[in-house]
Amino acid sequence: MTAIQGFAAFRRRVLPRESTLTAGIVILSAWLLVALFCPWLAPYDPIAQDPSATLLPPNPAHPFGSDNFGRDILSRVMWGARIDLQICLIGVAFPFLLGTVIGAVSGYVGGVVDTLLMRLIDIVLAFPFLVLMLAIIAILGPGLGSFYIAMAMVGWVSYARLVRSQVLTLKHRDFVLAARSLGYSHGRILFFHLLPNALTSSLVFAMSDCVLVLLSGASVSYLGLGVQPPVAEWGVMVAEGQSFITTAWWITTFPGLAIVVLAMGFSFLADGLGDKWGARP
């Protein structure tokens, strides 16, 4: 069997037929592998300085070049995958959990609780997303922890709205009535019967939200308010390379491309899953 036939068979059996979904899964798995195995894959230590190899353009020893401290850009991009994937996962997980619980309770309970929570969402949405986040980070002080807290406080609204609207349409269905007549508690019905049916569109949204979280995290770090140097994070790397832009384009170009490719992976996965499940938020 030739390599091409082998790949075709692999594609037919293992990968989904939709090309967008496949592209998303391939890109994300590749980054995940890089993040997991970067201690063995990366040719150099990401924060080791080498005074004899500063500002080298891309060459066989340093495929992506080196920065003003002589640090290898390729190694830093690889180690950066760890931080930036972590930003995506944690940055989405907190808003997702918070928003899902609030939205589900709001839609199921209704009445005054629902009205108050909806007004609160209106107020949070009145603020520009990044501006409110920066304001919260201003109070908590710069750092990745502050970013996660700010993300949770601002990001939950989208999930709450999505889940609430799903719960509202589902809560009068027969299976809920059946569960009620069996004497199940409201909590059990909400979290074990309604929510599993209401989560599809917010899961798809979470995938596309990863793009927003990644860009926000990198932007906040670029502005000097998130991940702090010398940690290899892509936004920080772009900021560090900016002053060398006229002489060493490679310091900023490669970490930026890494962000673009990772974001593409999440976009493709969200589009693919949305088409597959028929859920487009």
Place this chain on the structure above:
Amino acid sequence: MHRFRFVLWRPIQLLPVLFGISVLVFVMVRSIPGDPARILLGVRSTPQAIARIRAQYGLDEPLWLQYFYFLRNLMNGEMGKSIIYRVDTLKLIDSRIQPTIFLVLGSVLLAVLIALPLATGAARYRGRLADHAIRLISTIGLGLPAFWLAIMVILLFSISLGWFPVSGYGSDWAERLHHLFLPCLTVALALSAVLTRNLRASLLMELQNDYVTAARARGLSENRIFWRHVMPNSLIPTINLLAVNIGWLIGGTVVIESVFAIPGLGQLLVKAIISRDYMVVQGVVLVFALATVAVNLIADLLTVALDPRVKL
């Protein structure tokens, strides 16, 4: 009659949101650790001086009274003094708001100019190569970090080609236009990705309507159907889409102003956060939130004015 009532009623509906915004901003600044009087006076302040400042700014009053003072000062056009610049925050904002407004307007204009032909092409050649290419480009565009795109644009247009200045904001109108073009282009490239995707979707939805079939049956040309009937109907959701994205757009200008060193509100905000100038943070956040609410209100009213189908 209904329409008039909507125009009057809609701003009144916004009052709770405005109240909420003011409470949130007030609480935010009060939850900063440390005594504001001590921050204002510095480390070597005497207890008497601190007590005097606390009384002067009403910091020894109960919280609800402090909120009342905060609102009263706001009505009088006072937002508290900046620690760094030593002037009232509102004056500072007034002197910095112009570049930001031009940046936002210019970006929207360029984004529409980019997105309109792309969305039209994608919708009219649905499923063909052009459609796939435009969708791929707009998907990539969604994930472009604005700060990085800005540097790449500078690298190409300013450093390699030398067409535009690298950063700053000119002193006369021609210079300002020259300085603002690249920042506007950067924001527009990112925004046009969102616009293209949504305008394409709304054009495709419109094309499935019965009136399109009816127009075809009456023998109207594809071009006439598209430009005279489908396009105007698809533009109304796009107005709303632009309004929904105004918050995102303002966030984008914060980053872009920092990259290009434009003396606008966004750069002011970032500098104020780094130097812990909380009165300025409070003022700029408040202005940005009010602007977002105002733009959304205008979009609501425009939709009602333009689309006779909207049910009130």
